[in-house]
Amino acid sequence: ALSIGIVGLPNVGKSTLFNALTKAQNAESANYAFCTIEPNKAVVPVPDVRIDKLSELVKPQRTQSSTVDFIDIAGLVAGASKGEGLGNKFLGNIRETQAILHVVRCFDNDDVIHVSNSVDPIRDIDIIETELILSDVQILENRVERMAKQIKGDKSLGPKVEEGKKLLEYMNNGNQANTYDKLDTDIMVELLKDLRLITSKKVIYCANVDEDGLTEDNDYVKSVMKLAEERGAAFVKISAKMEEELIGLEDEEYEDFLESYGVTESGLAKIIRTGFHTLGMISYFTAGVKEVRAWTINDGDKAPRAAAAIHTDFEKGFIRAEVIGYEDYIKHGTEAACRAAGVLRSEGKEYVFKDGDVVHFLFNV
Numbered sequence: 256a257l258s259i260g261i262v263g264l265p266n267v268g269k270s271t272l273f274n275a276l277t278k279a280q281n282a283e284s285a286n287y288a289f290c291t292i293e294p295n296k297a298v299v300p301v302p303d304v305r306i307d308k309l310s311e312l313v314k315p316q317r318t319q320s321s322t323v324d325f326i327d328i329a330g331l332v333a334g335a336s337k338g339e340g341l342g343n344k345f346l347g348n349i350r351e352t353q354a355i356l357h358v359v360r361c362f363d364n365d366d367v368i369h370v371s372n373s374v375d376p377i378r379d380i381d382i383i384e385t386e387l388i389l390s391d392v393q394i395l396e397n398r399v400e401r402m403a404k405q406i407k408g409d410k411s412l413g414p415k416v417e418e419g420k421k422l423l424e425y426m427n428n429g430n431q432a433n434t435y436d437k438l439d440t441d442i443m444v445e446l447l448k449d450l451r452l453i454t455s456k457k458v459i460y461c462a463n464v465d466e467d468g469l470t471e472d473n474d475y476v477k478s479v480m481k482l483a484e485e486r487g488a489a490f491v492k493i494s495a496k497m498e499e500e501l502i503g504l505e506d507e508e509y510e511d512f513l514e515s516y517g518v519t520e521s522g523l524a525k526i527i528r529t530g531f532h533t534l535g536m537i538s539y540f541t542a543g544v545k546e547v548r549a550w551t552i553n554d555g556d557k558a559p560r561a562a563a564a565i566h567t568d569f570e571k572g573f574i575r576a577e578v579i580g581y582e583d584y585i586k587h588g589t590e591a592a593c594r595a596a597g598v599l600r601s602e603g604k605e606y607v608f609k610d611g612d613v614v615h616f617l618f619n620v
């Protein structure tokens with residue numbers, strides 16, 4: 256599953272945001288009974304009007320959205336990479352995720368103590384990212400040293416050690432791996448395989464503001480936006496507190512609540528959408544009377560790979576896929592009508608899935 260780790264200094268609003276995510280999970284928990292509940296994980300449905308529209312047409316027994324796992328990684332403080340405050344365990348948890356949501360405090364409030372006694376988002380980001388870099392450097396250093404010892408027996412390791420040392424130097428100067436310009440060379444990919452460097456992951460900077468900060472961007476927010484832009488990273492602005500209050504409200508109440516804050520979309524929806532987009536994911540749908548369901552794949556996946564989202568055996572046994580474009584499905588209303596109109600296509604192994612495709616697979620078991 257797609258997973259995003261939530262990091263940030265203490266008292267910036269991580270738990271408040273995570274509570275909102277957990278409530279969003281519990282609001283849908285009947286649909287996700289198969290998920291094991293873990294205290295630091297929230298499995299949250301991806302909001303998508305298309306799955307609602309398909310369900311209205313098909314009227315299935317149940318509907319299931321794509322989900323994103325959010326992992327709460329509390330306990331990250333200055334010194335974490337040296338093992339302070341259980342730091343290393345938390346860093347290990349982030350290593351397993353695919354992207355990072357970095358929550359930054361962008362609100363003033365004298366009642367909420369800031370661990371460094373003042374609100375300064377750029378400094379805060381720097382504190383956290385320094386720990387992440389230090390942790391990665393340790394891991395990379397170990398790997399490079401081990402390889403250097405093995406060069407005598409295996410000359411092919413030479414170039415990897417050379418490239419690894421260059422990356423180490425770059426990171427020791429305070430840089431994150433994901434800004435290194437030679438990260439996708441063959442040697443580097445091979446070297447970094449299974450190291451799961453935290454700073455090579457995509458980052459979404461999440462400015463947490465108070466209720467007043469939603470309509471207008473304060474200077475804290477502007478500084479984070481600028482930093483995100485310079486890094487080529489994603490950015491979202493939320494109010495964690497508002498998100499908590501928003502969960503559980505229905506339709507009209509929900510809309511009114513958003514409107515009273517001067518926004519059109521919830522922050523959770525923005526985060527989930529941004530996360531999905533940042534990781535290059537798309538959804539396709541299966542639409543039967545038992546279940547209408549969204550499946551998550553990488554943009555660019557060919558049909559057999561896409562089938563594996565449903566079951567790993569489907570990839571090997573793939574024969575072909577019957578595909579209806581989302582707009583066509585909505586226009587004609589049923590699969591039979593699509594077939595009659597000639598918009599149901601039979602696609603083979605080379606077909607690249609499009610976002611929103613409605614699909615039937617034919618496969619060997």
Ligand code: GDP
Nearest residue numbers: 265266267268269270271367464465494495496
């Ligand atoms: P964590 O340590 O990063 O998990 O931070 P918490 O979620 O515990 O939040 C720390 C304090 O900031 C709590 O008292 C929250 O109520 C407050 N807080 C968090 N988000 C917001 C927000 O969006 N607006 C306001 N006004 N306060 C917030």
